[in-house]
Amino acid sequence: MMLTLLARARLTTALILAATLLVSALGPPAPVAAQSLESARVQLVVKQVHVHDDREGAFSGKGEMKLLVSIWRCPGWVPLPCLGENLDAVGWSIARGSTHFSAGSDETVTLDHVVPQAGDLMFHPDTSPENGIAVYDGYNYLVRFDMHESDGGWSNIEPMGWVLHVLNTGEHGLGLGTHTARSVLANRTGDFTITYEIRPTPLPDLQALHQITIDDLPGSAKKRVCMVVHNRGGAPAGPFEVALRVDHVVPPDGRTTAAGLAPGMNYTACVETALPTPGQHLLAAVVDAPRAVTELNETNNSYEQLYAAASASSSTAPAPSPQSAPATGQAQSDLTVSAVKVRGQVPDGKDDCKDGGNDVSVVVKNSGSEKAGGFTVRLTVDGAQGDGSEQTVNGLEAGNEREVTFENVKLKKGEHSLKALADAKGAVTETNEENNDREVTARCKDEN
Numbered sequence: 056m057m058l059t060l061l062a063r064a065r066l067t068t069a070l071i072l073a074a075t076l077l078v079s080a081l082g083p084p085a086p087v088a089a090q091s092l093e094s095a096r097v098q099l100v101v102k103q104v105h106v107h108d109d110r111e112g113a114f115s116g117k118g119e120m121k122l123l124v125s126i127w128r129c130p131g132w133v134p135l136p137c138l139g140e141n142l143d144a145v146g147w148s149i150a151r152g153s154t155h156f157s158a159g160s161d162e163t164v165t166l167d168h169v170v171p172q173a174g175d176l177m178f179h180p181d182t183s184p185e186n187g188i189a190v191y192d193g194y195n196y197l198v199r200f201d202m203h204e205s206d207g208g209w210s211n212i213e214p215m216g217w218v219l220h221v222l223n224t225g226e227h228g229l230g231l232g233t234h235t236a237r238s239v240l241a242n243r244t245g246d247f248t249i250t251y252e253i254r255p256t257p258l259p260d261l262q263a264l265h266q267i268t269i270d271d272l273p274g275s276a277k278k279r280v281c282m283v284v285h286n287r288g289g290a291p292a293g294p295f296e297v298a299l300r301v302d303h304v305v306p307p308d309g310r311t312t313a314a315g316l317a318p319g320m321n322y323t324a325c326v327e328t329a330l331p332t333p334g335q336h337l338l339a340a341v342v343d344a345p346r347a348v349t350e351l352n353e354t355n356n357s358y359e360q361l362y363a364a365a366s367a368s369s370s371t372a373p374a375p376s377p378q379s380a381p382a383t384g385q386a387q388s389d390l391t392v393s394a395v396k397v398r399g400q401v402p403d404g405k406d407d408c409k410d411g412g413n414d415v416s417v418v419v420k421n422s423g424s425e426k427a428g429g430f431t432v433r434l435t436v437d438g439a440q441g442d443g444s445e446q447t448v449n450g451l452e453a454g455n456e457r458e459v460t461f462e463n464v465k466l467k468k469g470e471h472s473l474k475a476l477a478d479a480k481g482a483v484t485e486t487n488e489e490n491n492d493r494e495v496t497a498r499c500k501d502e503n
Contacts, residue, residue: 216245233469
């Protein structure tokens, strides 16, 4: 039995070495095509490892453990779980890190080991300790945890199994939050349980909101065109450009620069330029086209809206379209979520909630010029609805706010994404139907 295990251990080591040599020989994978943009950036944190059986030590002492964490990217057409147990299957290695520790049977070791970090192997240009792992649509990403033990030097190692985690931006989702999984080994239960966290990299996230407004300038043929940018991320953004494209071209006076934007805040960028007449034209608000700001999500930086220009002798207005807001001056409601609070405070990602029940409040504001009728407010946690995740508001006067509290929301230890949506069932006709949600990140710790 021991010879079989040793042979399997040496085979596993050989496969890892072969994969490393293959990457070294071929070089890092080719960068994603220029038109592809990161839809998310995440970090991996190994929280704890529980050793079930220190087989070399056999309850008589501690063994030397090595935990190898590797992240692979696979084309979306490759069947899940992507690489499985075959390290040489189709796919690209993104990053690889390891940590060593001593542990004996039935012992739990706290690691809080972040991947990627300085010193890890990183094979993709968009992977770094500061920016985390870049996730692109159309790919599956496999995180693999392998652990080995050695009591007599690393020339004689004992495999203790592996754990796999698939993340993507499609059906399976990124799997944000804390997970606990038992390892497997050669068609049997493995010898360790790992607790790990997938969390968004703390970066800004600039979004072009679905709102382009056009106003006349007295005594001028130009128009004042304003675009709204929101920072949905968890970190402030430095200076960035906002550009107006008219029929896919930025006019000479169609750019402006923002000095920066704090998390959760909006910035209104305005340019004064001549718009073409007559007929229908396409306007687009484009945020940070030069990519000066590294963001959590690079796919939400533009918004397009049709514009119908009348003849020079008549007034102009945005063309009605499914994406554009109703004409200026039309009296309507406009519901927005101005804040999401956990236990009475806006979360800052440090110590926002406890492991267990928490009260979450959603502040809804009617920024329009007309009273809103009855509507539904929905709260989701990590993309899922739970019991009592919807509440009804009987109406909200123009200019007023209403705080809606969801009591005893169950949150486990770790980081969670909380998303609030006003008018979740579309009961209210609004001037802007695209600004009804707000998403925040909250981190929960043990009560102790």
